[in-house]
Amino acid sequence: MAIRKKSNKNPPVLSHEFIVQNHADIVSCMAMIFLLGLMFEITAKAAVIFVTLQYNVTIPATEEQSAETISLYYYGIKDLATIFFYMLVAIIIHAIIQEYVLDKINRKMHFSKTKHSKFNESGQLSAFYLFSCVWGTSILVSENYISDPTSLWRDYPHTLIPFQMKFFYILQLAYWFHAFPELYFQKTKKEDIFRQIVYIGLYLFHIAGAYLLNLTHLGLVLLVLHYFVEFLFHISRLFYFSDEKYQKGFSLWAVLFVLGRLLTLILSVLTFGFGLARAEDQQLNFSTGNFNILAVRISVLASICMTQAFMMWKFINFQLRRWREHSSSQPQSVKKKFVSAKGKTSRKERENGINGTVTSNGADSPRSRKDKSS
Template identity: 80%
Template structure:
């Protein structure tokens, strides 16, 4: 069964731009299938294995404490090949969710073009954030990172990780890498591309940084915390698109957003600024994966603080813009022209709050218009 969605009656020319856009999921599926078929033959298996399976495994022999041998993994250049293959998988899953879930809802709801684009974005990200939160939380519980915060910096560098931990990071890199070609496949508007590139770049930079600097434990905690807040926002936006009266989720998200930024800063300073700073081994050593030196610690904290400050700046500007729109005197005149019978009070004239305002198009909730008396 193809993953093409609705298409015009006249088929576009083969290998044309429209053909690639309409059939990109099928093309990527065939490419991913080639890697899987290559595993069946001895000649091509050596090339296909680094793409499909995780590399750089280290087996620790059984001891008195562990009856069976334990396999751990570390990172290397071959992880790029693995991330590329799972990027193809992410593109396929993106097309499946789009065609069999989001497109069906869009046809029923009859959204405008703006809401249609925002609904698709929130739908895709909600599914990813939910899956990542569940996966990340299970890792936190199984690895006992949530119960003991000292494990975030204890015994650094954390070069050897479990299969699930490495697969989690490779999957994260693959997902955010797949978002780049999706800008082309989904025909993203030119005015939306800079915003998309900024947050995709930030995700790739921080996830890859935590993975390569062996700060995978701290990165896992911060990702789960951040993904939970983002999941709440996009779910609230989905409910808002279906019914504009459903706005309570945005209020809860606003509170958790601020708390999430504070917790991120506290955990980062506690781990990098205090935990790693007091560690005995503070010598740069690429062979052992030790990056616990002052310049790198400062760079890590500066990067995290700058990102959190940027997010808070965007958040505050958004809230201030909404507040200004709600208190704009021009909106009072607009409301007066619509509802002639309803006369504003003296206090409302002074404060300029009469009528309703749209806060940010389809991207944010609007107050319900008051009925004229």
């Protein structure tokens, strides 16, 4: 995300700069049209499709529930309209966080262009991940998914889900769809666009897959697990930008990242290889939403495994790059400290490589320390 430069001159209406500078106001007006449509009887029926959740079913409550009836939801084509509306809301919230929080911090910290872009990215994602983790965890607790792991596959297909669950998935899809226009609004560099598209596409593919294949229980657990690890990484990066000596958060994230990948694979194998594989009904049925057949199970499990392998490959490259940067910076720091302490060096020290390109082995060897003390 590049720095948005404000100029005193007003750009032409509907020009590129005009849309970028005023995109939050434009989107707010679009969202207000749908909200105003709720106030009039003629447009209310159409506006309701965008603002409220669709496809609700009222069923009698069980003996354990205090209410007489409960409302459950299933998915349909009208969900696209609801996702579009909340995508507009996500763009507005994105602009609010950017202008009233991140931009103010950026002006105080005086980051470089590279750090400015990464700080904005981590600031936005850490807020979203924190919100999603708290909300997703509350759903897991209220629906007893944590205390009863068999609920991940028991009573599949999970075609009817509670309001909180469906709203959670709608907002997840809306947020990641909003990331596409944000590439334009934030003037993302051309070399970063492909990486961002792959990043966003993976989220949409897996979230939409869990939603459409009625695997919402497993999808929610894996999302909360993944979001918690990602939140730790981005909040650690924010602290690192304020103090470059801060490394503890990255060390904890590295451990939890590996554990998160292992736990994701374990839960996925248990669900598809053990739970759903032993279900009685294993016939493809679009009317009932049952996709529990061998081909689908293998495809979904392979998709999850390939994604985890891709993330581990990126993680290993990231750690190797950090290790190289850390190892290459040590000789330079040793050189600067030595030169500033002694100024001129002797001929014997120059022959040992202390003045010039110093290697870490030479700088830390017992012989070098003996020469310094002599």
